Amino acid sequence: MRKVIVTEFISADGVAEVEKLTGVAWNAEMDRFKEEELADSGAMLLGRVTFEIFAGSWPSETGDFADRFNALPKYVASTTLTKFDWKPAEKLEGPLPEAVRRLKQSAGGNIYVHGSISVAQQLLHHGLVDRIRLLSYPIAVGQGKPFFAPGEQQKFELISAVPFSNGVVALEYEPG
Template sequence: MGKLVVSQNVTLDGVVEDPSGEGGLRHGGWFVRFMGQDWEAWAELELAEAQAAEALLMGRRTDEYFGARSSVMSGEWLDRLNRLPKYVVSGTLKEPKWTNATVLAGEVVAEVSNLRQRTAGEIVVYGSRPLVRTLMEHDLVDELRLTVFPVVVGAGERLFGETDDERPLRLIRTRTVGNGLAHLTYERAREVPGRTAARR
């Protein structure tokens, strides 16, 4: 069975919206402004993750974002992403924008569960905030990797929304990326202190 990995760049207060500044958010563009001298270290981290992945999973907007850039940008990381099989969860999209992509148009939980069953390695999710929330709500995320940027922006959509129950996670790795970024890796916790068993 595939391992579903959510990989995100986030601010210290959990905001994931408008990292590039193209969305017009008042505090957008934090990704570039607070990357500092850590670009090379961040790029190495992303490349290693892409090389270990078997597939990418995303929502429609993330497909549009990367698809529009895949033909005009270059580099080892993007070349690897272009070669990977991609799955776009959307009930309205007919033709994906990114290369080597397939639309998953059915019910999200069923489609993703089926994808996990037929994939042997890591399925990585970039961006795709609404999709991530659905995957978390239905306990489909096996691992969460957060690259935390050293800024509190105070406004914007955060990675997680309201859920109908707690979603316990266990910190399994921490590392510093460059001089200013923190990379935190969590796995889904099966047992929670004070409970006999975590929700499965």
């Protein structure tokens, strides 16, 4: 069975809005973290907004990482999006939990959820996430969309915590 792995950039105070995470230089350790994810990835599961953001930038990127990232199958959770210029991509049909259960049972490699906070929150709520991988930035932003849904308690088992030289910590959890 395929695993669903959520990967996020997150602030020390739990905000997962990337545009608010400034002041930390990207480095080789972060490159390796993302390379490991890509090597393990068989597909992407994205919400509409993240899909549109990625589709607006990734197709013009070049290099081995971009080529492999762009070639991954993309499953999009959306009720409104009908056109998919960034291929291969397809819309998930039906309610998200049922669609993801079917996807997990299908053939292929692990499914990574990049960004797509509301999708990640729904999958966590329904017990459909197998792993969470976070790049935790050493900054508190004070406001913004939290990664974890407010009021919803969940227990996790820490698999690994690796501090990087730029202050970012790579965290990996398994839902408990």
